[in-house]
Amino acid sequence: MRKLLLLTTVILVGLVFIARLFYLQVYGGYDYNIFEDTAIKPEYTYPKRGYVYDRNGKLLVANQPSYDVMVIPREVEPLDSLELVEFCNLLKITKEDYDKKLERAKNYSPRLPSPFVPQLSKSDYAVLQEKMRKYTGFYIQKRSLRSYQTTIGANVLGDIGEVNRSIIEKQPYYKLGDLIGKQGVEKTYEETLRGIKGIKFIQKDRFNKNIGPYKEGKFDTLPKPGKDITITIDSQLQAYGELLMTNKRGGIVAIEPSSGEILAMVSGPSYNPNLLVGRDRSKNFNKLYRDSIAKPLFDRGLQAMYPPGSPFKTLNALIALQEGVVSTEDRFSCNMGYRYGNRKMGCHAHKSPVNMNIGIYESCNAYFANVYRRIMDKYDSPAEGMDNWSKHIKSFGLGDYLNNDLSVGQPGKVPTAATYDRGYGKNKWYTTFTISNAIGQGEVLATPIQLANMAAAIGNRGYYYTPHIIKNIEGDTIPLKFTTPKYTTIDKKHFEPVVQGMHDVYNKGTAKNLKVNGIDICGKTGTAENFAIIDSIKTQLTDHSIFVAFAPKDNPKIAIAVFIENGYFGSRFAGRMASLMIEYYLRGEITRKDMESFVLRYSLEHEYRKPYSGEPFGINRQTTLEAISEEEYENLLNLKAEIPKS
Amino acid sequence: MLRENQRRFKFDWITIILFLLLVGFGYVNILSASHDGEVTSYFNMSELYGKQLVFIGLTFVIILLILSLEAKFYERFSSIIYLVAILSLVGLFIFGKDVNGARSWYGIGSMTIQPSEFAKFATALAVAKYISDIQTNMKTLKDQIRVAAIIFIPALLILLQNDAGSTIVYLAFFFVFYREGLQQIYLIVVISLILLAVLSLKFGILATTVVALIALTVRYFFRKKKRASKLQYILVLFIAVGFAYGVKLFYEHGLQTHQQNRISLWLRLEKDPVKLEQMRKAEAYNLIQSEEAISSGGLTGKGFFEGTRTTGKFVPEQETDYIFSTVGEEWGFLGSSAVVLLFVFLIIRILYLAEAQKSQFSRVYGYGVASILFVHFTINIGMVMGLIPTVGIPLPFFSYGGSGLWGFTILLFIFIKLDSNKINEW
Ligand SMILES: [Zn+2]
Secondary structure (H helix, E strand, C coil): CCCHHHHHHHHHHHHHHHHHHHHHHHHCCCCCCHHHCCCEEEEEECCCCCCEECCCCCEEEEEEEEEEEEECHHHCCCCCHHHHHHHHHHHCCCHHHHHHHHHHHHHHCCCCCEEEEEEECHHHHHHHHHHHHHCCCEEEEEEEEEEECCCCCHHHHCCEEECCHHHHHHCCCCCCCCEEECCHHHHHCHHHHHCECEEEEEEECCCCCEEEEHHHHCCCECCECCCCEEECCCHHHHHHHHHHCCCCCEEEEEEECCCCEEEEEEEECCCCHHHHCCCCHHHHHHHHHHCCCCCCCCCHHHHCCECCCHHHHHHHHHHHHHHCCCCCCCCECCCCEEEECCEEEECCCCCCCECHHHHHHCCCHHHHHHHHHHHHHCCCCHHHHHHHHHHHHHCCCCCCCCCCCCCCCCCCECCCHHHHHHHHCCCCCCHHHHHHHHHCCCCCEECHHHHHHHHHHHHCCCEECCCECEEEECCECCCHHHCCCEECCCCHHHHHHHHHHHHHHHHCCCCHHHCCCCCCCEEEEEEEEEEEEECCEEEEEEEEEEEEEEECCCCCCEEEEEEECCCCCCHHHHHHHHHHHHHHHHHCCCCCHHHHHHHHHEECHHHHHHHHCCCCCCCHHHCCCEECCHHHHHHHHHHHHHCCCC | CHHHHHHHCCCCHHHHHHHHHHHHHHHHHHHHHHCCCCCCCCCCCCCHHHHHHHHHHHHHHHHHHHHHCCHHHHHHCHHHHHHHHHHHHHHHHHHCEEECCEEEEEEECCEEECHHHHHHHHHHHHHHHHHHCCCCCCCCHHHHHHHHHHHHHHHHHHHHCCCHHHHHHHHHHHHHHHHCCCCHHHHHHHHHHHHHHHHHHHHHHHHHHHHHHHHHHHHHHHCCCCCCCHHHHHHHHHHHHHHHHHHHHHHHHHCCHHHHHHHHHHCCCCCCHHHHHHHHHHHCHHHHHHHHHHHHCCCCCCCCCCCHHHHCCCCCCCCCCCHHHHHHHHHHHHHHHHHHHHHHHHHHHHHHHHHCCCCHHHHHHHHHHHHHHHHHHHHHHHHHCCCCCCCCCCCCCCCCCHHHHHHHHHHHHHHHHHHHCHHHCC
8 A cells, every 4th residue: 555655646646737737728728819918919000090071072081190098907017106196197197097097997907908098189198208118018009080170060970989898899800999980971981991900919028028029020910091981971061951950950861863872961959070089079979978858969860750741642642643543633622621430631721622733732631531542442451452552652762771871770660551450450440540641640750861762762753772971982882782773663654743743832832932943843841740758748849840852853963851840830941941952052052041041040949948948838830930149140141151162 | 698688678768768758848848938039059058948958968978877887886875975965065055156045056167056956866865775774664763763864964954055945855755754664644644734734824723623623533433443542632632733823823923925925825815805916916926927828828839939928938937947837838738738647657657667676775766766756746837837835946857957957867867777777686
């Protein structure tokens, strides 16, 4: 037995060692990752981020250098109190900040770099650069920040900000402190704009001294500059749209029908994109983000879903013609509305009976209720009729995401038979249950960009291009899906009577006061009822004002949808603004000064305050308009004069 | 003629191959751990790898010399060799030079010699000589004390020169004594003392007392022969508690701060995270670096000359005591396991050969060789992987240094010579 003591001990120790090695190297050992190797330090060179130009070649977004103080916590050597005070002074932080920031960086990772003080000012950088070597574990990383050459288009251009940890986990390209597109084209074209950063791997010794490139630079890469992009926005039109939107909330989307290019995309209220650059970005962003009433970050042109109202009637006319259930001369009578069962869909006073042309320009609810019933009744069951109708509507890009290159969007809603089956039970509903769809109320929801696209499809007489924001990428082509027409289910020949009806809206209908001499505009007014929960009571507010138009009538150059929250009837604000935008785009100046001064002069701010005032308030007919002061008005006119011409 | 032939093949080739593999692989790792930039000449004498190559070359001269001497020489001259070794250790107090606070080197020109490396085989010879004496009986206290004195003298001298690591190596002879008849009770006492020390440091005196009380009570009721009285058991308990208390006192007041910290880190005694961090920074820097270097090797390692931490010299003393971290980083789990296995095989082979010896001198000496190699191997690799508190001793055949390499080579090859001679021993 005595012989065995050493033998067994040796074997035991051998096994323990191999188990320990297994634990360290195989079980607990990580897959080798050069980025996690303390002996190797990657040094990044950030490429120039691509510039952004508008459709006329005007530079909108450029770059400015920025310097971040980065920290690698495990390399930090404790500073004596004098050094610490000096360092904190240089960084303009307090000693408590210093401890807090260091702790936070350590919690993230002791071995990976974290931003310590991001985005130094140029003068701070100059002073600090000299002394940086004294502070082991800290270094300065140069990056490029955005420099906006304009104060408009915040919702279009978007911004860049520091990546968060969940992005880093999903996309290892990004390291803490890197910047990434957060909104707008910065987000959708992030990979195009950012380029690829260059990496140099440096071999370090244990004193953190560089001892040369790792493996003679075998793994090093050069930075690849980001590509410049040209967007479809006409910055002059965009600026004018934002000016018109002053003191209002809503969205304007203007599209070039022949290409699907988005000419303007206004969301009110807007903000200056320069707010989201530099050290104050997160503070300013949070302020915008927390404004839950005005919601400046909510892009109303893309995200606001509402019943489209009367403009939707044009589609029902087109479907009826396509299905052959009415001719343009079929007449229906209207006696202040349409009765079905013991219910009535109201209408306003106008001559009767009504053919398609009158139906459109008078926006007769009774006419479209009849047309809608015919579309549905063509089929044996309401379900078949509904699905067929739904298919036609969806072919105009409604009811689904447009699948475009904008960073946000909403699908809207187009009901199908299944929608009502769910609500009422299979085969337990009739056309009269869904009759509101005839006039764009009921279950239909659409966003302003979908309505603008619908107008473009009508203007094109039957097809559209997916609305998009990218016009040109330096040294690259834009996606094919933006240059391929998408056809609606309506034959070309059926469009002319509807287009004529929309033109007559301007000639003798609900928009006859919005006419612009010399421009043949086709349009359609609309309103959307809306409600808010105030003190947990569902309360009706003043209608939203909606207008959809395109111009000129033949070969249209612009299709537009305007949507103004609580603007009341369609022609009051939305219609005026649409006509002004069209004239401004086509003519470069405004002849209808009266319309312009109306829009600029009247504010809806009081309307928006009403529900929160705690006082009882009236809506629609009971509202009054409130003008801004003469001084403010002059100010707006000056702003208009300052819009750079392109 | 026939006799000549027999002579040529009688050395144990398995041991020699294991030795060559260890020295060869050791050199490869020293090359990696010590090069700066490109290796222009392997014989560059201003670099450690160049010097080590010369040391290895001289090793073969030493081997030839050892093998060419008569086997009987070592037994006959063991006392003189031991005496010379002791004198060389004593001489350090007068002629030695300080390196890192330890006075364990002779400087001859630019060369340095560390006599403690040679004292090991000398002590092993002396121990073998004494135990194999026909009059020696390891069961008697008289002989136990005398043989303990043989190892105590060099151990004490080395301790006085502030080289605690090399002192601990002499505990290896416990295995030899036990093999040669030391009573079972010593083994029990040694294991109990180790347990008591660890318990009292980790869980305090009260917990240790309770454990000791339970252990002794169980032992008392399940004893086979009623040799010991209740009183004796109580006495043992008092001694155990006294020892535990002594260990605690010694830990708190007898040790230097850095020694205290190493033990504290090993047993995870410090709970305050701030103090722990400071302690780790101060004491465990080498250990943290070497553990990380080893871990980063993964399964297959980064490859020869490819270790980023080795290249950056992140692990201090990576050519000497921490050479195993380079093995771990560049050769991974497979390479470092292979090194562990080589050592295990070598020690087992020596044990096997020792048991096969016909002369007690050869057997005891062989056991001494195996024990010394085992203690070095265990402490060094255990330390580099964080299993044992930091104790600075080299990894045999691997670590950079002439004295160490030669000391271990002489130690091993005297045994190979003795083993080759067993045919003539009757
Ligand atoms: Zn009517």
